[in-house]
Amino acid sequence: MTDFFSALWLGFLHVQIIDGVVPVVVYVIAGGSVAALLLWGVTKRWILTAALAMTAGAVAAVALWLVCVRWLDLFGGSLGTPTYLWLAGALAAVAVGVASLFRRGALRRSVAVIAVLSSAAVGTLGINAGFGLNQSIGDLLNIVVEKPLRLPAASASTQNPGAPAQPLWETWVPPADMPAQGRTGTVSIPNTSSGFSARSAGLYLPPAALTATPPRLPVVLMLMGHPGNPDPLPISQVLDRYAAANHGLAPIVLVADQVGAEVKDTGCVDSRIGKARTYLTQDVIPWMRTNLNASPDPRLWTIAGYSNGGQCAISLGAEHPEMFGTVISVSGEEFPGASSPADALQRLFDGDARKYEQAKPLTLLAQHSYTGTTAVFTAAKDDPRFLLVAQKFAAAAQAAGMDAQLREIPHGGHGAAALAGGLQAAFAVAYPALELSPPGREATSSPSAKGP
Structure with missing residues (x-):
């Protein structure tokens, strides 16, 4: 029963x-x-x-x-x-x-x-x-429906921890056993260092990762909005189209839960409501390095996010350039708790205004100089508040030395169309940086490919 x-x-x-x-x-x-x-x-x-x-x-x-x-x-x-x-x-x-x-x-x-x-x-x-973001009742209720995904073991030819001598777009030949589309599911990540109560993470394995002898692939750590779910479907649909046009090559994507099981706006910082930042940097990323058949080269690692997660992406990317070579912020918030700064000051920073200011992405970008980091900021033209934020981020990132670009999506508001359009535009720029397509020009995707 x-x-x-x-x-x-x-x-x-x-x-x-x-x-x-x-x-x-x-x-x-x-x-x-x-x-x-x-x-x-x-x-x-x-x-x-x-x-x-x-x-x-x-x-x-x-x-x-x-x-x-x-x-x-x-x-x-x-x-x-x-x-x-x-x-x-x-x-x-x-x-x-x-x-x-x-x-x-x-x-x-x-x-x-x-x-x-x-x-x-x-x-x-x-x-x-x-x-258009919540496709099912589970999504609407912020409940992650478990779909355990078996992780392919790295083949003997991919055990070498060093970076490949040549980029994948030059050396990869898709085998006959490669599926046409990637696969999505869920994985459970221990919170050993942080104690943060997170829901299961979403995972996308591209076609190249599902072959008998998969290559070590670039990796994306993706963060969704608040409230929301660590759902890999939106980004998997975009990357399946890119994979179809690039010999099955796409990054492995882990969609982590930065808002936690109680679906609170953590701002991606450590606070009394949970150590979200420690969870991402000391639990999630080490788990990815250990369990995913991923490139060890930080140049080929991407931090990406949408809305609430977009703020997390640029703040983590600005604070940890040694971890991520590419930053993607889709319709990102300007700073932690941007919808209610007075509440965030007390709830996330215990009233410490200086600590709050130091956590803001624009502050982080102004304090550092970056070389070798690619950044893409997107927002829809009919989402003026977040478009202004994207413009600020792009200007600040360029001033700090990042190879930063702004992409304005024709329409989409602050919903699914802006997310899909933003990811589509961002990965056109990111693919060459991740060595999944030839350098010097933007990557193309297949308009006919469908997501899983």
């Missing part, structure tokens, strides 16, 4: 909420139940009541926008017009359902309950689809 409920729970977490039949069913139920309530026993009094209810729902949406977005700035900027329209529509529909609960008839009240629940679900699904 336990196995049955476990399987049922896993099946529930895997339910797709952007595409597929489930969202359509929810939309139909919500629309049908609200329409039935509006047309059920129409009287002048009910028309007035329903109109007032819908108005109250819309007013509540405006109030939430004023308090949460304009006054408290809980999300670090605007959430976009589609989000506000979904919120207003959902709350108006919920209000009609609530008003119907006070009308006579058990059947009507039952339909009203269905309308309230399904309308709330529709608002959630619609807003989530607008950002």
